[in-house]
Amino acid sequence: MATHEIILAGFGGQGILFAGKLLAYCGMVSDKELSWLPSYGPEMRGGTCNCHVILSDEPVSSPLITKPTILFAMNQPSLEKFEGKVAPGGFIIYDSSLIASGVTRTDVTGVALPATQLAHEMNESKLANMILMGSLIKHTGIIDIETVKKALTKVVPAKKPELYDVNLNCILKGMEN
Amino acid sequence: MEEKVLMKGNEALARAAIEAGCRFFFGYPITPQTEVAAYMAKQMPKIGGTFLQAESEVAAINMVYGAAGAGARVLTSSSSPGVSLKSEGISYIAGSDLPCVICNIVRGGPGLGGIQPAQSDYFQATKGGGHGDYHMIVLAPCSVQEMVNLVKEAFDLADYYRMPVMIMGDGMLGQMMEPVSFGSYKSSKELAEKTWATTGTKLERKRNIINSLYITPEELEKLVVERYKKYDTIIESEARSEEYMCEDADIIIAAYGTIARVSKTAIKRARDKGLKVGLIRPITLWPFDKKPFEKYSEKVKSFLTVEMSMGQMIEDVKLAVSGKAPVEFYGRTGGMIPTPEEILEKLENMMGGER
Amino acid sequence: MATFKRPHSLTDITLHYCPGCNHGIVHRLVAETIDELGIEGTTVGVAPVGCAVFAYNYFECDMQEAAHGRAPAVATGIKRVNPDNVVFTYQGDGDLAAIGTAETVHAAARGENITVIFINNAIYGMTGGQMAPTTLPGQVTQTSPYGRDVQTQGYPLKICEMLSTLDGVALAERCAVNNIKNITETKKAIKKAFQNQIDKKGFSIIEVLSTCPTNWGLSPVEALKWLEENMIPYYPLGVYKDKDGDK
Ligand SMILES: Cc1ncc(C[n+]2csc(CCOP(=O)(O)OP(=O)(O)O)c2C)c(N)n1
Numbered sequence: 122m123a124t125h126e127i128i129l130a131g132f133g134g135q136g137i138l139f140a141g142k143l144l145a146y147c148g149m150v151s152d153k154e155l156s157w158l159p160s161y162g163p164e165m166r167g168g169t170c171n172c173h174v175i176l177s178d179e180p181v182s183s184p185l186i187t188k189p190t191i192l193f194a195m196n197q198p199s200l201e202k203f204e205g206k207v208a209p210g211g212f213i214i215y216d217s218s219l220i221a222s223g224v225t226r227t228d229v230t231g232v233a234l235p236a237t238q239l240a241h242e243m244n245e246s247k248l249a250n251m252i253l254m255g256s257l258i259k260h261t262g263i264i265d266i267e268t269v270k271k272a273l274t275k276v277v278p279a280k281k282p283e284l285y286d287v288n289l290n291c292i293l294k295g296m297e298n
Numbered sequence: 299m300e301e302k303v304l305m306k307g308n309e310a311l312a313r314a315a316i317e318a319g320c321r322f323f324f325g326y327p328i329t330p331q332t333e334v335a336a337y338m339a340k341q342m343p344k345i346g347g348t349f350l351q352a353e354s355e356v357a358a359i360n361m362v363y364g365a366a367g368a369g370a371r372v373l374t375s376s377s378s379p380g381v382s383l384k385s386e387g388i389s390y391i392a393g394s395d396l397p398c399v400i401c402n403i404v405r406g407g408p409g410l411g412g413i414q415p416a417q418s419d420y421f422q423a424t425k426g427g428g429h430g431d432y433h434m435i436v437l438a439p440c441s442v443q444e445m446v447n448l449v450k451e452a453f454d455l456a457d458y459y460r461m462p463v464m465i466m467g468d469g470m471l472g473q474m475m476e477p478v479s480f481g482s483y484k485s486s487k488e489l490a491e492k493t494w495a496t497t498g499t500k501l502e503r504k505r506n507i508i509n510s511l512y513i514t515p516e517e518l519e520k521l522v523v524e525r526y527k528k529y530d531t532i533i534e535s536e537a538r539s540e541e542y543m544c545e546d547a548d549i550i551i552a553a554y555g556t557i558a559r560v561s562k563t564a565i566k567r568a569r570d571k572g573l574k575v576g577l578i579r580p581i582t583l584w585p586f587d588k589k590p591f592e593k594y595s596e597k598v599k600s601f602l603t604v605e606m607s608m609g610q611m612i613e614d615v616k617l618a619v620s621g622k623a624p625v626e627f628y629g630r631t632g633g634m635i636p637t638p639e640e641i642l643e644k645l646e647n648m649m650g651g652e653r
Numbered sequence: 654m655a656t657f658k659r660p661h662s663l664t665d666i667t668l669h670y671c672p673g674c675n676h677g678i679v680h681r682l683v684a685e686t687i688d689e690l691g692i693e694g695t696t697v698g699v700a701p702v703g704c705a706v707f708a709y710n711y712f713e714c715d716m717q718e719a720a721h722g723r724a725p726a727v728a729t730g731i732k733r734v735n736p737d738n739v740v741f742t743y744q745g746d747g748d749l750a751a752i753g754t755a756e757t758v759h760a761a762a763r764g765e766n767i768t769v770i771f772i773n774n775a776i777y778g779m780t781g782g783q784m785a786p787t788t789l790p791g792q793v794t795q796t797s798p799y800g801r802d803v804q805t806q807g808y809p810l811k812i813c814e815m816l817s818t819l820d821g822v823a824l825a826e827r828c829a830v831n832n833i834k835n836i837t838e839t840k841k842a843i844k845k846a847f848q849n850q851i852d853k854k855g856f857s858i859i860e861v862l863s864t865c866p867t868n869w870g871l872s873p874v875e876a877l878k879w880l881e882e883n884m885i886p887y888y889p890l891g892v893y894k895d896k897d898g899d900k
């Protein structure tokens with residue numbers, strides 16, 4: 122594994138921090154160096170929310186990402202804010218149910234997935250984040266599904282084990298796309 | 299190797315304190331460190347400890363004074379505006395030679411300021427804050443793991459030297475999660491029994507008095523001078539810093555806490571471009587570790603202090619460099635974080651026409 | 654009350670409060686009062702530290718922002734410089750009844766001729782839901798995760814009851830804005846509290862029981878129900894002190 126610098130961004134309530142945590146735990150269960158840095162404060166109340174996750178073989182220097190190698194965008198403002206910052210050759214995945222425009226840069230790979238729509242179809246309207254995550258995993262190959270499964274057991278609250286299957290199904294759904 | 303857990307800096311701070319035997323926490327909510335109190339509120343009742351949300355930071359620090367005087371390991375944590383309120387109490391704690399640990403998860407100021415990460419309380423932490431001739435030991439971790447290690451050690455240093463120790467973090471360190479292992483706690487110092495504590499004489503010993511009032515100036519002066527001898531010992535034996543790629547450096551960055559890590563990223567990129575840059579990262583802010591600066595001041599072309607403030611630590615860097623090399627500054631403030639690109643640009647400007 | 658025009662004393666900036674939060678209603682009542690008494694030009698407000706921290710953006714009159722809990726002291730300074738101005742503070746329960754208790758009690762004891770609007774939502778909203786001095790026994794918050802235990806965390810402060818014992822207090826009344834009838838009552842009380850100041854009667858405080866759906870973890874409708882079933886029984890509405898009346 123090289124170093125993956127991932128910015129996840131969207132509205133508060135879309136499960137951005139949760140998706141970031143899942144990636145962080147993927148790093149944990151595969152013994153990588155990592156950091157997870159959330160935005161915080163009142164801005165989170167209904168506003169935008171983002172989180173920086175670094176997975177690497179080397180100790181993480183700056184936990185703050187200025188040139189992401191991967192962008193995971195769940196709303197229009199997030200794509201607009203971060204698209205220009207993605208490192209050349211980087212990867213952008215976004216929820217095309219909520220983002221009308223697309224990726225305009227030609228030096229990065231852009232993948233569109235109507236994650237929110239798919240989530241509605243599955244009756245899991247709150248799990249568009251996991252569907253998008255599934256697709257991200259498939260397209261980038263930064264982690265394998267077995268790692269994701271192990272990580273998922275760590276992020277699902279112990280009191281609600283039933284959420285494991287629900288989340289996993291959405292990830293698998295995303296991997297089909 | 300012991301298993302690692304993924305934890306926020308704030309929570310790791312709280313857990314480390316508990317592992318170091320702290321059973322008393324007094325605090326008042328403030329962003330961005332509320333997770334410390336939330337963790338303590340959950341855990342302390344389970345282990346027979348005390349979590350108490352005070353009515354203000356003024357009350358909280360005076361609860362700390364009382365509990366420390368009664369011989370307990372005690373912690374309080376806050377962020378900038380709250381630490382200003384605690385400053386009176388910290389002065390009394392220092393003036394009464396009481397051990398305790400105070401955490402400041404710094405945010406932008408002055409006044410209500412903002413809630414994003416900052417380092418603009420350096421002066422407050424290292425040069426006073428409260429009134430009178432006193433110091434606290436100030437420790438500045440740069441990662442969640444170092445947070446854990448230093449919090450544990452902070453309690454030992456506090457007890458050993460009988461003085462307040464401050465942990466200085468910032469919102470970024472408090473909020474971010476990293477893998478961390480706790481290991482087992484073993485005191486880093488040989489600690490004497492707290493025979494001075496007000497635990498009740500049980501009619502078996504002379505009474506103990508915790509106090510900072512000395513009405514005769516001769517007596518007060520003598521006491522303060524004694525305390526400064528202790529400070530000299532601390533300056534001698536506790537000053538600490540990390541050096542990174544300094545050996546061949548033309549420019550050495552001085553930065554502490556999370557911004558030292560951002561600087562490391564800038565240094566790697568600078569080295570990729572052929573610029574020889576290194577880093578001195580003070581770990582103790584007081585005492586300030588002058589030695590590495592003295593060591594390199596005649597070797598480097600210049601120093602660059604990088605801070606999340608308008609420039610506070612730079613004064614200590616200049617004192618340490620003592621005019622032997624230029625000391626430049628790059629900083630952002632108000633909750634803005636210098637990026638590796640910005641630091642790199644500054645470095646390139648400093649190298650100027652030479653390349 | 655039938656008019657839904659924005660009061661002149663309220664700016665056109667969009668309020669930042671969460672859906673179902675009562676702060677917005679009380680802002681409106683204060684602004685209507687300022688309009689109706691024709692005092693916009695002489696009123697100076699003091700904003701707290703709490704969710705209402707941005708109140709200085711919302712009232713069309715002069716405003717000062719105080720440090721956490723210090724609004725009554727700041728208001729005292731403003732009032733002493735221009736005694737003919739109308740000075741009000743707008744404070745939450747953490748601000749007024751925890752860190753600022755001393756300032757509150759002493760402004761009241763001095764009979765400081767100011768108006769205090771006190772939003773009691775039984776929690777710290779701004780910082781994400783910690784225990785407030787007014788948190789009910791047994792109520793779960795971030796810092797009372799096992800429910801407020803009165804053995805170790807003490808009892809809630811009943812501010813109107815406490816302040817009603819002080820000679821300097823002209824009016825201490827507790828209201829709520831959970832239904833039209835109570836909103837009308839609250840409006841009357843706020844207006845009286847401002848009129849008292851104009852008539853130089855001394856310290857007036859209006860406590861408004863208020864919802865915080867976000868940190869109570871309830872929907873706006875559930876929050877109103879929770880307020881009616883839990884807060885009003887513990888904090889009975891009514892006039893606790895009125896120098897004019899018999900209380
Ligand atoms: C000295 C100081 N301590 C703590 C804080 C953090 N703080 C901001 S708002 C607040 C409490 C707000 O609660 P409340 O007064 O009940 O108002 P609400 O947000 O519920 O409207 C606290 C503790 C601060 N800004 N300054």
Ligand code: SF4
Pocket residue numbers: 669670671673674675676704774778779864865866867868
């Ligand atoms: S957090 Fe609570 S008090 Fe604050 S705006 Fe939201 S609902 Fe209102």
